[in-house]
Amino acid sequence: MSTGFERDRSEFARGARAIIVLPDLGGSSRDADARLDETAGLAEAIGISVIERHHFRVRQAKPATMLGSGQVDALAEAVREGEAELVIFDAALTPVQQRNLETALECKVLDRTGLILEIFGERAATAEGRLQVELAHLDYQAGRLVRSWTHLERQRGGFGFLGGPGETQIEADRRMIRDRMARLRRELDQVAKTRTLHRERRQRAPWPVIALVGYTNAGKSTLFNRLTGSDVMAENLLFATLDPTLRQVPMPGTDKAILSDTVGFVSDLPTQLVAAFKATLEEVVSADLLIHVRDIAHPDTDAQRADVETVLEEIGVASPEITPRVEAWNKVDLLDEERRAAVLEEAARRDDVVAISAMSGEGVDALTETVGAKLTAGHRRYHIALPTADGAGAAWLHANGEVLDQWIEGETANYDVRMAPRDYERFIRRDA
Structure with a gap:
């Protein structure tokens, strides 16, 4: 047969x-x-x-x-x-x-x-994404002598689990796999160094970084598009987003922020993928705040939340006390009236939860207000005196802090500004 x-x-x-x-x-x-x-x-x-x-x-x-x-x-x-x-x-x-x-x-x-590896192989759109998935696939294949690694040379997506030339002539060359993996790791190390440089450059800028995380198909990309006006792929598909996307967004209390859309998590996420996508997930690790998007209408929403928290712990994300988090309980528009009322009531009792519909826009304004409040929770009030001719300094204060009051005394412009201590230190060092 x-x-x-x-x-x-x-x-x-x-x-x-x-x-x-x-x-x-x-x-x-x-x-x-x-x-x-x-x-x-x-x-x-x-x-x-x-x-x-x-x-x-x-x-x-x-x-x-x-x-x-x-x-x-x-x-x-x-x-x-x-x-x-x-x-x-x-x-x-x-x-x-x-x-x-x-x-x-x-x-x-x-x-x-x-x-999951097969899906990732088809969805990876960038050179970095393809490198990450190929590395994960090779790691998976290294212990399986029932496939041929050479399928990776094909141009189309996917990684050959579902058939292809050479399937009946099984020859796994472990040395070639190890050499290939070593080269991929070197290339990804270079990608990670470049990403670190970009991140350091962003950190020198005054804007906080917000990362969207959540179970796959929870609605992260839909929310990302709603907040940024972008057109990131947001279909009703698992793993619609693999490669990180970053955009500037206005945010109450902070003028603007950088929002990052990331790969969705899933239960029993292969360890090979967690390791391979570490460079991408570093955007999450270094974020100033996480928005955990949950599909609150899903029957396993609590289990999905636990899975996301497990992956966050695996990749080294700090505790909520260090890295603030806001849960966006998405898809309230799909709930029946009784369940919807219960969800809205519970969300209203908590300061780290906002019930939303990323599709309709319901609750999104409240979400941005909550995120802005979390980002500015550690802000302090400072009095800063500048020469009236220092227009650049005045503009910096207005762009990066909340100017509460300002007045001029002779040649001196006085400002009462609320801002984060790190931004105040950055302002003091700006001419150093």
Whole structure:
């Protein structure tokens, strides 16, 4: 029987018939249907056609196949009846499990990590993004002798999990993979140095940096577009944004700020991706404030929040006491009246939460007011005297602080200004 392994990937991936499998080992706080929906959404994000979903309860993962023998037989029957070309497991499979399942099911098998890497491979738009995803993919492939790394030389997106030339002639050259990874790391180190220089240049400027973070498809890019008037890709797709985008935005109390839209997080985000995207995520680490955008209408919104906090901890983001955070409870327009009333009431009781609809604009003004207040919470009042001829100094104070009062005495212009201590120090050193 032909398994479809030899098909060209461009033919195979788009419209490939797939079955989603959730091996439920117990202990998860997530809703099984929501997990299956998310995995189906991941598959559909790269054009895979999901024909069936299966939820298997597994007492203990089998080292050879993850599932029990009866479950594997039932799945094989579903593959034959549905003429499925691909089975996607919402779990991390070992190389042995993946290989044995492909033999038993007689079709391609992909685990959660491989699926996410495949999506990232198609979505990375910049040279840096492609380098990051390629490095993550090679790290993943290094322990799997069932694929050929040479697929990475193809020009189109993706990384060859779903078919392609050479699949039947499995030759993994570990030395070549290691050399390639070393070169990619050197290139990304250079990217990181360049990004650090840009960040230092921004830090010398007076504007704070605000980073949007959140679970994938929570509405970050929609909110980014709403706040900046940009047209960043904001579709109802998982991982619509991979490469960071920065724009200046007006912000109450601070004249303006730099807003950064970042890659969405996801549960069980592959460690290879966390490491590979570290240069990108440094924008989050160095931010003055985080806006955590949550899909408050999602059934697993609390679990998604926990996943985001876990990733933030992994990449070294300081605690909320050091790096202020505001939660934007997005998509209130999708709630029924009872749930909406409860969400609005709870948000109103907290000073770090704003209920919004990035799509309609509801609550966005309140969000900017809250963010502005957080950014200026540590500001102090200073009295500054300047020569009346120092127009540049006066303009600096108006641009970077809140001028509360001003008056002229002879040749001296006096200003009472509220600003951050670091901005005051920057002003004092401006002519040094």
